[in-house]
Structures are given as structure tokens and as C-alpha cells.
Amino acid sequence: MRFKIEDVEEYFVFQKYPEKDESFPVHGDILTHLGPNDVFWDVGANVGIYTCFAAAKLQSGHVVSVEPNPNNVDRIEENLQLNGLSADVHERALMAENDEGVLQIYEDAEAGAFGFLSEDGSSVESESLTIDPTESVRVETTTGDALVDDGVPAPDVLKIDVEGAELEVLKGMERTVEEDVRVLYIDVITSDEFYDRTVAPDEVYDWLDRHGFETERLWDWDGGHFIRCERT
Numbered sequence: 001m002r003f004k005i006e007d008v009e010e011y012f013v014f015q016k017y018p019e020k021d022e023s024f025p026v027h028g029d030i031l032t033h034l035g036p037n038d039v040f041w042d043v044g045a046n047v048g049i050y051t052c053f054a055a056a057k058l059q060s061g062h063v064v065s066v067e068p069n070p071n072n073v074d075r076i077e078e079n080l081q082l083n084g085l086s087a088d089v090h091e092r093a094l095m096a097e098n099d100e101g102v103l104q105i106y107e108d109a110e111a112g113a114f115g116f117l118s119e120d121g122s123s124v125e126s127e128s129l130t131i132d133p134t135e136s137v138r139v140e141t142t143t144g145d146a147l148v149d150d151g152v153p154a155p156d157v158l159k160i161d162v163e164g165a166e167l168e169v170l171k172g173m174e175r176t177v178e179e180d181v182r183v184l185y186i187d188v189i190t191s192d193e194f195y196d197r198t199v200a201p202d203e204v205y206d207w208l209d210r211h212g213f214e215t216e217r218l219w220d221w222d223g224g225h226f227i228r229c230e231r232t
Helices: 008-014 026-033 049-057 070-082 144-149 166-172 174-179 201-210
Strands: 039-043 062-066 088-090 099-105 115-118 135-142 157-160 183-189 213-221 224-231
Touching: 026 049, 026 157, 026 183, 026 213, 026 224, 039 049, 049 062, 049 070, 070 088, 144 166, 144 174, 157 166, 166 174, 166 183, 166 201, 183 201, 201 213
Parallel strands: 039 062, 039 157, 062 088, 157 183
Antiparallel strands: 099 115, 099 135, 183 224, 213 224
């Protein structure tokens, strides 16, 4: 797999995404659970790492990539083109309802930067840190259920990595999750140092339990942990 890299920092970021890496098992685990005809949704796609690897595997399936940062969307398209792959790329943020918001982009405004969605464009504040965004862009928000209603194929396998808004995404695609999703991967945010939308992990786990999922913790990092959720 080939990815566009513009500097040394990006180079080191990409080093944790080989096809199999015991120190970062999430990526390989997703590929293992993809069937040949599955539909995979990459929600919070960033620069399209999961999107590209899934598209390479799902020659008979379908990949849907959802990312609100326009700089990242451009990079997703470039990375797909570098590998001769295709995916259905949506420049939107998935939330609990259809609306619009202001995406605060942090670190730098180039591809790969992380961001948070706010209604009024205010910066993120916490007791320990205040960080100012380097760029603010107005973005469309929609729900996963609305995308499916508009004709986007529903996911069999779903990955959510949305900087603390994971419960909002789940609420906005409750019907689709109940009817279609077989395996669900979520980056559950636990830190409140950088994340002003942090939801208590118990709320995410309670939602998953109510909808018939059994969870397994795959990987821990400083701000949270990745889980795999399967139907019980």
C-alpha cells in the first residue's frame, strides 16, 4: 500500500500501520473480520489508512469513507488514487442529527490534523489546557441512518474514531446498527485533557450492551482505547 507523505513526522505516523503489527492490533483485526462481500464504513477516516486497506481487500465489497476535514478528504482521494482503489468518500461529520457545525482543526491545518466539532466555533478548554484552533471550517453534519436512507450501502463492519463524539455517531445510526452491523470498532475516548466532548466510557458501553454487542478491548493509548464489538 502506498500513501502520500509530506514530512518526517507523517512518515513515523505511517510506520504503525503495516498489515500486521502486534503492538497495534486494530488495523489487522479489522481486515481479518472483513468478508469478501462486506460493506465497510470508515467514520472519522482521517487520511484514509483504513479506507485504503479495506478497499484493497474488498474487491467485491464496498467502502464508505466519512471525514469532515476538507484537507483530509483531499488526501484520502490522493491515497486511493495512488493505489488504484475506489471508495465512496463523504465530506461530512456523522452526528446524532442533520445540521451543520464548525470543525476546529488543531496542530496544523494540513492533512492528518485532528479536530473537534462545535456549534459556536469556540476553542477547546479544559482545567489543564486551552488550545486554539489553527483553522475553523463550517461542515455539514448528518446521521448514519440518513446516509443509508439516501442510498449509501449499510455497513456490515463499522469503524468509528471521532475524537469523543462516538456516542453521537451511534445515536444517529441506531436503526442501521441494529439491522445491519455485524462487527463494530470504536475508539472510546477517556481523557478530558484535549477533548471537550468526552463521554463517560460507561455510556458507550451501556449503549452497546442494550443493542446486543459484546465488547473486547484491543488497544490502549494515552487518551482512550479501541474496542471490537460483536453480536452476542
